[in-house]
Every structure is written in structure tokens, then in C-alpha cells.
Amino acid sequence: MIHQYKFDKLNIVLDVASGSIHLVDDIAYDVIALFEDAKKEEVVNKIYEKYKSESVSLKEVQNCYNQVLELKNNGTLFSEDNFAPIAQTLKNKSKGIVKALCLHVAHTCNLNCSYCFASQGKYQGERAVMSLEVGKRALDFLIENSGTRRNLEVDFFGGEPLMNFQMIKNLVAYARKIEKKHNKNFRFTLTTNGVLIDDDVIDFANKEMSNVVLSLDGRKEVHDKFRVDYAGKGSYDKIVPKFQELVKRRNNQNYYMRGTFTHNNPDFLEDIKEMLNLGFTELSMEPVVCAPNDPSALTKEDLEIALKQYEDLAHLLIERKKEGKPFTFYHYMIDLNDGPCIYKRVSGCGSGTEYMAVTPWGDLYPCHQFVGEEEFKLGDIYNGVTNTAKQEEFSKVNVYAHEECRDCWARLYCSGGCAANAYHATKSITGIYKDGCTLFKKRMECAIAVQIADMIEE
Amino acid sequence: MKHITTLKTRNLCESAKHGGCGECQTSCQSACKTSCGIANQKCESTKKESK
Numbered sequence: 418m419i420h421q422y423k424f425d426k427l428n429i430v431l432d433v434a435s436g437s438i439h440l441v442d443d444i445a446y447d448v449i450a451l452f453e454d455a456k457k458e459e460v461v462n463k464i465y466e467k468y469k470s471e472s473v474s475l476k477e478v479q480n481c482y483n484q485v486l487e488l489k490n491n492g493t494l495f496s497e498d499n500f501a502p503i504a505q506t507l508k509n510k511s512k513g514i515v516k517a518l519c520l521h522v523a524h525t526c527n528l529n530c531s532y533c534f535a536s537q538g539k540y541q542g543e544r545a546v547m548s549l550e551v552g553k554r555a556l557d558f559l560i561e562n563s564g565t566r567r568n569l570e571v572d573f574f575g576g577e578p579l580m581n582f583q584m585i586k587n588l589v590a591y592a593r594k595i596e597k598k599h600n601k602n603f604r605f606t607l608t609t610n611g612v613l614i615d616d617d618v619i620d621f622a623n624k625e626m627s628n629v630v631l632s633l634d635g636r637k638e639v640h641d642k643f644r645v646d647y648a649g650k651g652s653y654d655k656i657v658p659k660f661q662e663l664v665k666r667r668n669n670q671n672y673y674m675r676g677t678f679t680h681n682n683p684d685f686l687e688d689i690k691e692m693l694n695l696g697f698t699e700l701s702m703e704p705v706v707c708a709p710n711d712p713s714a715l716t717k718e719d720l721e722i723a724l725k726q727y728e729d730l731a732h733l734l735i736e737r738k739k740e741g742k743p744f745t746f747y748h749y750m751i752d753l754n755d756g757p758c759i760y761k762r763v764s765g766c767g768s769g770t771e772y773m774a775v776t777p778w779g780d781l782y783p784c785h786q787f788v789g790e791e792e793f794k795l796g797d798i799y800n801g802v803t804n805t806a807k808q809e810e811f812s813k814v815n816v817y818a819h820e821e822c823r824d825c826w827a828r829l830y831c832s833g834g835c836a837a838n839a840y841h842a843t844k845s846i847t848g849i850y851k852d853g854c855t856l857f858k859k860r861m862e863c864a865i866a867v868q869i870a871d872m873i874e875e
Numbered sequence: 876m877k878h879i880t881t882l883k884t885r886n887l888c889e890s891a892k893h894g895g896c897g898e899c900q901t902s903c904q905s906a907c908k909t910s911c912g913i914a915n916q917k918c919e920s921t922k923k924e925s926k
Contacts, residue, residue, distance in 0.1 A: 438882040439880065439881050440882065441879045444878055480876065500887075511895070517901040566898065630908070752917055755917065755918050756915075758890035785908065830914040
């Protein structure tokens with residue numbers, strides 16, 4: 418299977434199974450489009466008819482056809498996807514291994530954002546914070562279940578995790594004490610709304626957090642529409658200087674400025690520009706996750722706008738790099754030469770198997786987006802996974818378990834997508850969230866085009 | 876005349892032979908948290924196939 422598309426003057430052809438990417442001229446682009454559906458003579462004649470007025474000879478078209486054929490023969494074009502039968506075996510390589518936990522250290526929040534998928538941090542439950550004892554047990558559980566994996570990831574998440582900052586500090590100290598003994602390397606991440614950032618938080622985060630995710634929606638009026646305190650006051654003015662200070666003292670690296678775009682701002686490129694104006698360069702902007710009847714949900718018209726915004730974002734990235742003012746957009750970071758292996762590409766996100774979320778009281782869920790949905794509770798950090806039937810469902814989610822993904826060119830770039838989004842859209846974790854797919858595919862096309870534009874420039 | 880330029884990319888079929896060390900980051904962890912994909916993950920294997 419191939420996927421071909423045009424981006425500005427670039428003709429791009431992706432070979433899905435081999436992962437090959439070809440940059441082709443107009444003639445080859447048209448030859449490739451017809452190649453599998455017609456015989457050589459027919460293809461060559463059709464293309465010759467199209468281009469003969471441009472002084473292209475029949476011989477040249479035949480030559481082009483042969484170049485396409487050569488790629489097919491060497492397995493980099495129209496290659497067969499033989500991964501489906503081995504996908505589950507590949508995924509099973511990590512069976513029984515847990516390597517990442519999302520610690521919900523605070524099911525409470527000091528902001529009251531109406532679009533929050535975690536319902537202001539409470540996850541449809543009671544407000545709560547995680548005790549140090551629960552935190553320690555969670556890390557012990559992770560070490561015990563991580564097999565030979567050395568790199569263990571732990572997110573401090575909420576609600577607003579800094580509402581339990583002292584516990585986080587104590588827990589990280591505990592982790593640093595035990596990691597060497599077990600030959601592990603903890604990588605911590607903090608996701609915060611910024612309200613409680615102070616010098617102490619900055620010093621700690623910049624010493625101990627591999628990454629910090631800072632929530633900012635972009636333009637002040639966009640940010641302050643949703644990200645308000647309990648008195649209804651916008652948080653933009655309060656948090657931006659704090660984020661700037663934290664990022665500066667972090668040497669402008671290993672962070673993401675993460676925004677959410679909603680029905681209120683499908684023109685999210687303006688928000689990205691605002692982030693750039695504020696001096697931030699490591700950026701992420703995510704489509705809102707909410708019920709379709711929620712006022713902030715993206716409409717079909719919004720999706721159309723967003724697709725165009727992704728293209729314009731790609732142009733902005735290319736332009737700024739040329740001007741010596743580069744920035745990073747999370748979804749356009751793609752390392753063509755050193756990206757994920759096929760194991761990763763078929764295995765999916767790992768939710769419910771190698772990645773789980775832990776509630777303040779120690780319950781385990783497949784990921785942060787399932788927390789609070791009782792039927793998804795897998796067990797707890799004391800007794801491990803007890804709902805083995807539910808976990809088995811997750812362990813069987815490889816990309817080919819999604820019927821719709823089998824015919825999708827992007828399947829080895831997304832690996833089946835988000836199980837939570839699929840479930841909320843279709844009531845099945847092997848379903849797909851169609852609007853998410855539409856946006857994802859556009860992002861991948863743009864990401865690859867940006868890479869190619871970059872290579873050409875170099 | 877050359878009509879096609881093939882970019883240097885990781886050969887996925889080859890990666891099946893040595894892949895699966897599992898050291899790479901879990902997908903939406905630490906960044907987006909809501910719209911998963913694996914394409915932007917970096918390989919962390921110390922024993923990669925020659926590319």
C-alpha cells in the first residue's frame with residue numbers, strides 16, 4: 418500500500434509497510450498513481466499523452482516507469498504488509514511488563530476549566546490527594562513489574578499536581594534512593610497549569626523532571642475563556658511570567674507548552690504564534706477531548722479550519738527555520754531515520770499493559786483518560802492487576818485489531834490511535850475516533866513534508 | 876533522468892529482527908496526553924539493526 422500527496426511543490430509518496438518515503442517528480446507521481454491498476458503499456462501511453470506537450474519523450478516515460486518498477490522490486494514501493502500475523506507476537510514481547518505510570522497525585526485543581534476531560538481534576542469522583550505511602554507503593558509496584566526495562570517513566574498528573582508538591586518532592590527523593598539498587602532510571606514529568614509555580618518549584622522541576630508540560634492555550638482571550646479560577650478570573654496574566662521564568666531557567670529545553678484548541682479557537686495557529694511571541698519554542702496544541710454535545714466540541718466546520726491550520730503551521734515552521742528562529746511542534750517531530758521500530762509501530766500506545774494510571778488511593782486504570790470509569794478499573798498497586806479479563810482486552814489491541822486501520826496508510830504512524838478516544842467514540846477500544854484520525858493523518862502529511870523541506874534546505 | 880529520490884528512512888522490515896527492547900517512551904506519556912501517535916517517538920535501543 419502506498420499513500421501519495423502533494424505539499425506545496427513537493428510530490429511525496431509513502432510506502433506504508435517498508436516505511437520508505439520517496440520524493441518524486443510529476444511524471445513519476447502520475448506513473449505511481451496508475452502503476453498497480455494497469456499494464457505497463459497502458460500506463461506509459463497515458464502518461465506520455467499527458468506530458469508530450471511538455472516535450473517529454475515516450476522513452477523518458479518508459480524510463481520513469483522502470484524506475485518505479487525497480488523500487489517495487491527492491492521492496493520500497495508497493496511493498497506487502499506482512500506484519501499482521503506477527504503483530505500480536507511482537508506486542509506480547511512486553512507482556513506482563515509495566516514501564517510507565519501516570520500518578521494522579523491530586524484529584525483536585527485550583528482552576529475550573531469547563532473543557533477539562535478530568536472534570537476539574539475530580540474524574541467524576543471526590544477530591545483527593547495521593548499520600549506519600551501510596552506514591553511509594555506505586556513506585557515499588559512499577560519496579561517490581563518492570564522486568565529488565567531500565568527506563569521507567571512516571572508522570573505527576575492531576576488535577577493540578579502542584580497542589581501536592583511536598584509529596585512529589587518526597588517521592589522523587591525516595592525514587593532517587595532506590596533506583597540505582599534496582600538498576601532503573603526514573604524519568605519524571607510534571608504537567609501543570611502553572612498557578613503554584615514559584616522558585617522552589619522551578620528549582621525542583623529543573624533538577625528532577627525530564628520534561629515539564631505547561632498548560633497554556635495561547636492568546637490571552639482564548640486562554641482566559643476556559644482556564645479560569647473558581648472566582649471566574651482568567652489565569653493567563655498570573656501564569657505566563659511563571660512559565661517564562663521556569664523555561665528560561667531550564668535553558669529553554671525539555672518542556673512543552675501545551676495548549677488545547679476547541680470550538681472557540683479552531684484557528685489555533687494564532688495561539689501558537691502567541692506562544693512564540695512569548696518566547697516559547699517547544700510547543701504542542703491538542704484538539705479538545707470531550708463529548709460531541711459539549712459546547713467546546715469541534716464541529717465539522719472547525720475540523721476543516723483545523724486541517725488548514727496544520728498546513729499553515731507547517732509553512733510557519735519551515736519559514737522560521739530558514740530565518741534562524743526555529744521552533745518545535747510536538748506532532749511534527751518525526752525522526753525518519755531513527756524512529757520507532759516495527760514492534761512499537763504495531764503495538765499501540767501501551768495503555769492498560771505497559772502504561773497505567775494510578776489514582777490518589779492506589780487504584781490502577783489503563784490510562785489517565787479511563788480513570789473514574791469503574792468498569793475499566795484493573796486492580797490496585799497493592800494486589801496488582803486483578804481484573805485480568807479487562808487487561809487482556811488491552812493486551813490484544815494491536816494496530817491490526819482495529820478493523821478500519823487495516824486499510825489506512827497512516828496505521829504504522831499512529832499504531833491504532835488512542836484507546837480512550839476510540840472507546841468514547843465507539844464504545845470499543847478497538848474502534849476508531851474518526852475525527853481524530855482525520856487530524857492525525859493531516860499532521861503526519863505535514864510532519865513528513867516539513868522534514869523533506871528541511872532536508873532540501875540543507 | 877532521475878524521477879525519484881528516496882529518502883533515508885528506517886527499514887521497518889529489518890527492524891522486526893532486532894526491535895522490541897521496549898525502552899522507548901510510552902506513546903502519549905509526558906506530552907500530549909490526549910491524541911496518541913507513535914511516529915514522533917525516538918528509538919532508544921542500544922542494539923539497532925544497521926540502517
